[in-house]
Amino acid sequence: MIEFKGVHYPKSVILHAVFFYVRYAVSYRDLEEILAERGVTVDHATLNRWVVKFAPLIATRAQARKRPTAGSWRMDETYIKVKGRWTYLYRAVDRNGQTLDFMLSERRDLAAARRFFMRAIATNGVPDRVVIDKSGANLAGLQAVNVILKFTGEGRTVEIQQVKYLNNILEQDHRFIKRITGPMKGFKAFHSAAATISGIEAAHMIRKGQIPANGATAFQTFADLAA
Structure with a gap:
């Protein structure tokens, strides 16, 4: 169970706020206004603290509970702006589009690629094949992982x-x-970017049906991950 001790709002309010932020294209000020319309007065700085604190915890549980994935992977990276600079969001899905893993990195190089592949394998097991683009760093990273697998x-x-x-x-x-x-218009700190993206990825996994829901709504599934 994720602990909510020390917060001055009901757990349900916090979970609704975090879910709406990571699931829909809104800014913190947008969310502050939406909550105010519903009688909940909370400032955007507090909303940020909630997302940074609770989103990664919920994302970890989403990874642990997601349905089995296929052994054929697709891996690539996209760009996320942090402190006015581009960082690299490594992502992988299986052949059916189901999320495997993700990792925000300040660098796009062999070490980052290798770290991402080892992380994804630790979570999902060794795949049969991985499809990548023409990136030399990704190729070298995956070749380095193969060396590790061969000798371990x-x-x-x-x-x-x-x-x-x-x-x-x-x-x-x-x-x-x-x-x-x-709509977030970039992040001010790397750790908050990584935390927020983990929540976005968890909500996306729920949207894709990767988390067993048993008829629950998307929000109920998200909240169940915190139970």
Whole structure:
């Protein structure tokens, strides 16, 4: 259970605020106004603290509870502005478009790619194949992971394919994330960007039906992850 001790608002109010921010294209000031219309007075700075604190916790639970994914992956990165500079959001989905993992990085290089692949494998297991673009860093990162797999007793390595059109499904998936982050007009700190994006990804997984819902609404599913 995620602890809500020390906060001065009901848990339901906090969860509604966090969910609406990471699921819909609104700014903190937009959300402040929406809540005020419903009789909840809370400033945008407090809303930010709620998102940064609770979104990553809920996202971790979403990863743990998501349905099994396919062994054929699509991996690429997109751009997110933090402190006026572009950072790199590494993302991977399976062949059916189901979210596998994501990672915000200040750099786009071999080390970042390798770290992302190892993280995704730790969460989802070793895939049969990974489709990437023509990025040399991503290729080198995945080759480095294969070396690790070969010498750590995993018993198999990953087939690498560099076929751009096969990544179209991931390009489309990027658009949903960018549509939500657009009104945010960039982030002021890397840690808050990473926290917020984790919540956006969790809400996106719910939208795609990756979290067992048993007839619950999207918000109810999101709230259940905090229970």
